[in-house]
């Protein structure tokens with residue numbers, strides 16, 4: 001019956017954490033890296049991963065049914081291989097590896113989202129800083145391993161967006177770029193590698209600078225990309241023709257968002273551009289599920305930080321003095337919103 005309503009969508013979403021945690025565990029346990037190139041039986045693969053035999057066949061076949069593994073044959077002698085996608089993106093030995101964000105999701109976000117109800121009732125963060133009341137980044141960066149994992153996660157999430165921005169945005173009228181909260185320097189590297197006339201600064205907190213410096217050195221672009229240590233609330237923002245902020249504004253409450261937009265405005269020349277790369281929510285707040293979930297994730301991570309729509313950004317930018325704004329879709333749920341001075 002075409003109009004018959006049924007509960008399958010409710011059940012699929014309600015039990016969605018089963019599938020999610022199965023993938024996160026596979027990434028964490030290095031399953032896709034163990035399979036690089038070699039078809040393996042369940043026993044061989046389980047042995048390499050150090051798994052108890054009770055769960056192996058269920059674990060691997062669940063991934064087959066989710067389209068995240070391939071299996072040739074049935075029964076004990078069946079052999080498992082990666083799909084084209086998992087071979088490219090989830091093998092740790094490949095430069096295209098995007099598992100960093102999934103490892104962080106497994107280790108941090110998955111347990112912290114278990115306290116979503118408490119976050120909804122109190123408006124307070126539910127992560128490492130829950131008990132200690134410190135700044136999110138101070139808390140995160142006090143452990144070098146967590147800092148490294150966070151940087152890898154950020155790079156994995158934004159790689160496609162930064163490449164698309166570097167290819168689609170017209171950098172020809174500009175010469176200098178400053179990426180505020182530039183993390184591992186990825187945006188600056190992508191822009192500099194495609195636009196030989198651009199000089200880029202990646203600006204971030206002191207513990208992040210050595211990581212950016214190392215990445216910039218590896219990219220061979222050190223002559224045109226510089227890592228700068230600073231605090232964008234306390235220090236002056238370097239002057240540049242283009243100022244970028246990737247997933248920075250959503251970390252902060254409205255007052256701090258406006259302060260950062262104002263500081264960017266002050267550091268730009270007439271005609272300069274502020275580019276904000278985030279999971280910009282559609283103006284009616286109905287469509288961009290990932291952007292809306294990201295805003296809940298900001299509740300879990302920082303409490304009063306939140307994601308926003310193009311209309312929100314437009315009103316803040318115009319209030320501060322920008323002439324016009326426009327939106328540029330990037331990959332998946334992410335867009336750039338651009339404000340011109």
Ligand SMILES: C[S@@+](CC[C@H](N)C(=O)[O-])C[C@H]1O[C@@H](n2cnc3c(N)ncnc32)[C@H](O)[C@@H]1O
Pocket residue numbers: 137154155158180181182183184203204205208230231232233245246247248251
């Ligand atoms: C969510 S991450 C986004 C990183 C990167 N822009 C991206 O798009 O993947 C936010 C970044 O802002 C940086 N940050 C936070 N507070 C800062 C401050 N007060 N001054 C400078 N950078 C800061 C963090 O260290 C982190 O790298």
